[in-house]
Amino acid sequence: MPNRRQVLAVGGAGVAGLIGPSLVLAGPVAEIGMQGTSRGEHVWFTPVGLAVAAGTTLRFVNLDPGNSHTSTCYHPTLFDRPQRIPTGAAPWDSDFLLPGDSFEVLLTVPGVYDFYCLPHEHAGMVGRIVVGRPGDEGWHGAATDASDLPAVALDGFPSVEAILQTGRVMPPGQP
Template structure:
């Protein structure tokens, strides 16, 4: 499920919107992944690049790159016919282009490893990994073995599941 937040919360509608939500949605944990870039655009990345969360966490993707639009797109056949790199029971997402200051949320409920990318910047290794739950959780699915449509540079940029689980959040190298 994707929820576009755009400027609504910044305009003061957040409190009234929160009061209208069912109690179960009000207590959802929300974590943020930022879309970043250097002022001239020579480097772009997700921050953090690797993140460990519990099932049911809402992940908010926020574009803090003043110079470029970005997407957060799950590797999945429904998204540009890509090979699946999220758990089989998980819903794929594509935030669409988020311009500077815009955001979108997804709620991840299925335990396992979720790899995602920025559509226009994948070849610059603007990719990320979210680990939901832990190995041994019911329904857990580890990282996808699919590599036929992902470059070696992209695979090398993804933090390992062990790194993500040990640290909780992993920043992109050199960022």
């Protein structure tokens, strides 16, 4: 049975996919880990950049045994932040995920999605998802509004080009 976060993340149509695979054909799933050092002095998403096809479900999993994390996209309806997801895409906020918890969101609009961990943005815990490719119908490139983002967050976003070239960008120091 779906939990509250899963229902909120995918909306009513997605609930059928969570209840039974015979009701809805499942699309691809990509996992992003939330991690940190044992003392909590360094936190990150793994991968920090990922290229996926439209219709991919992202599963954020808190793999950090010592910290709670969020996956929160940049959007004015969420904590009055600048919009850094495609126009028409549904904004998401996982709420706090305890160690071992997960959260899923379905991405259907082509473009660039920037997200962060609410309590750790100032530590540079940010990520970028590229859905589709430039030139796809409805493509929305990377956002340029950085009006209230800390420099460490801006420095943490891998380039769209690097993500498209490799498909997956790991945080510095991670394999």
